Amino acid sequence: MTIGFDIVVVGAGPAGSLAALTAARAGVTVALIERGPYPGSKNVYGGVLYARILDSVIPDWPERAPIQRWVTRRSTMVLTEHGSVAMDVRGDAWSQEPHNGVTAFRSEFDSWLADEAVDAGATLIPSTTAIGLLYDGGTVVGVRTDRPEGDIGARVVIACDGVNSLLAREAGLYDGFDASNFTLGVKEVIGFDKAEIDKRFGVRGREGVDIETLGGTSGVSGGGFVYTNLESVAVGVVLSLAGLRAAALRPEEILRRFKTHPSIAPLVEGGELLEYSAHLIPEGGLDAMPELVTDGMMVTGDAAGMCLAAGVFLEGVNFAMATGIAAGETAAEAISAGDVSRTGLGGYRRRLDGSFVLPDHRRFQRIPRLLLSERVQERYSRFVVDTATELFTVRNTAPKVGLWRIMGAARRRYGVRWRDVIRDGFTLIRGFK
Numbered sequence: 001m002t003i004g005f006d007i008v009v010v011g012a013g014p015a016g017s018l019a020a021l022t023a024a025r026a027g028v029t030v031a032l033i034e035r036g037p038y039p040g041s042k043n044v045y046g047g048v049l050y051a052r053i054l055d056s057v058i059p060d061w062p063e064r065a066p067i068q069r070w071v072t073r074r075s076t077m078v079l080t081e082h083g084s085v086a087m088d089v090r091g092d093a094w095s096q097e098p099h100n101g102v103t104a105f106r107s108e109f110d111s112w113l114a115d116e117a118v119d120a121g122a123t124l125i126p127s128t129t130a131i132g133l134l135y136d137g138g139t140v141v142g143v144r145t146d147r148p149e150g151d152i153g154a155r156v157v158i159a160c161d162g163v164n165s166l167l168a169r170e171a172g173l174y175d176g177f178d179a180s181n182f183t184l185g186v187k188e189v190i191g192f193d194k195a196e197i198d199k200r201f202g203v204r205g206r207e208g209v210d211i212e213t214l215g216g217t218s219g220v221s222g223g224g225f226v227y228t229n230l231e232s233v234a235v236g237v238v239l240s241l242a243g244l245r246a247a248a249l250r251p252e253e254i255l256r257r258f259k260t261h262p263s264i265a266p267l268v269e270g271g272e273l274l275e276y277s278a279h280l281i282p283e284g285g286l287d288a289m290p291e292l293v294t295d296g297m298m299v300t301g302d303a304a305g306m307c308l309a310a311g312v313f314l315e316g317v318n319f320a321m322a323t324g325i326a327a328g329e330t331a332a333e334a335i336s337a338g339d340v341s342r343t344g345l346g347g348y349r350r351r352l353d354g355s356f357v358l359p360d361h362r363r364f365q366r367i368p369r370l371l372l373s374e375r376v377q378e379r380y381s382r383f384v385v386d387t388a389t390e391l392f393t394v395r396n397t398a399p400k401v402g403l404w405r406i407m408g409a410a411r412r413r414y415g416v417r418w419r420d421v422i423r424d425g426f427t428l429i430r431g432f433k
């Protein structure tokens, strides 16, 4: 038997719940199917999300969403084996509305967001996995599920099934699988008393900290993070798949070493291990995105490679939410116009072009590969950490050495070439200008 809805949304992550919420509010019937027993039960992320995109759809989210802390301090560190250089930004403005980032548990946040979609009129169907697409000619007209007689017919399917999307692949929207477009994130959640976290991170009340690192990952290209929840700290590493294979190191061993780094250990040692998880991240950016639309179907969030992982940024949830909203609006519009073909769904790309989503990806198109390159991860990191360490070392056995000579010595030690620095500098400046 085939049950029918106007729209079936596959996956109740942030992209799926907002696609369902937006479409249901526009008055169409929506099924939101989720393979986990409840939304968020299977979802992994680091812990910081930027939720301002919710202002337009759930304006009172700051009072109602299950938030742990407001991120009031953000530190970006370059790590070598034994040293680090950090840029630490602390903003009083971030502790007041409109807040910037927040920390939240996905099990709580995703469930809350899916409930908002249900309140808007969507039908949530948990413990149900989409195992394929239904077609009428070349047009997608629903999904097959793992339930007996569980096909769900729909005029539009919105694939929000996360990284390595089964549905986008089945629809032929990706050409093949290129491992260099993905990283592996592994993460632990470690429990502490709130007072202990406040003391270690220099915060109080609901203030929270987001620390991102470049390197510190045992020679495998990648980075790490430390985020504060109310009574736990999330610590993790993000590792290039190719680097991981070449290094023949287990990801959990790299995380163990990361936790012993002198800049990280004082923040995370002790405490009780509450959770360990691992998940792929689509880091390829614009170059690795699939076709976003086919007849009767759109792809959103991580399923469409929308995570912005440009080294110092790891923003997936906000991009997923924005693409979900755009897909939900487009689907409802196309259904009311009676054209769900690729052309009829063309408003999806137009919306993404007109928002921050595709412009941000264009701006940072070349940054993820640059930041994962051997030059940045190994040579530049050592050059920067050695130069800063030498600059601030006081010997008083001879006059201070000038910065240019310090840099020259570090440059020769690590084989840093000025022409690479200039070229890579331009790439960075183009991204951030």
Ligand SMILES: Cc1cc2nc3c(=O)[nH]c(=O)nc-3n(C[C@H](O)[C@H](O)[C@H](O)COP(=O)(O)OP(=O)(O)OC[C@H]3O[C@@H](n4cnc5c(N)ncnc54)[C@H](O)[C@@H]3O)c2cc1C
Binding pocket: 010, 011, 012, 013, 014, 015, 016, 033, 034, 035, 036, 039, 040, 042, 043, 044, 045, 046, 047, 048, 049, 050, 128, 129, 130, 131, 160, 161, 162, 163, 166, 184, 185, 186, 187, 236, 278, 279, 280, 281, 300, 301, 302, 303, 307, 314, 315, 316, 317, 318, 320
């Ligand atoms: C270690 C790590 C750290 C990260 N840190 C951050 C961070 O701090 N901040 C940030 O913004 N982003 C972070 N990200 C990225 C972020 O997690 C993703 O970009 C975001 O979750 C994408 O949302 P989504 O809705 O597209 O997909 P997902 O959140 O992956 O949701 C997909 C949903 O679809 C369901 N599903 C999958 N297949 C099927 C199917 N066949 N049938 C039914 N249901 C299905 C899943 O169970 C899931 O609920 C991190 C990722 C990782 C791995």
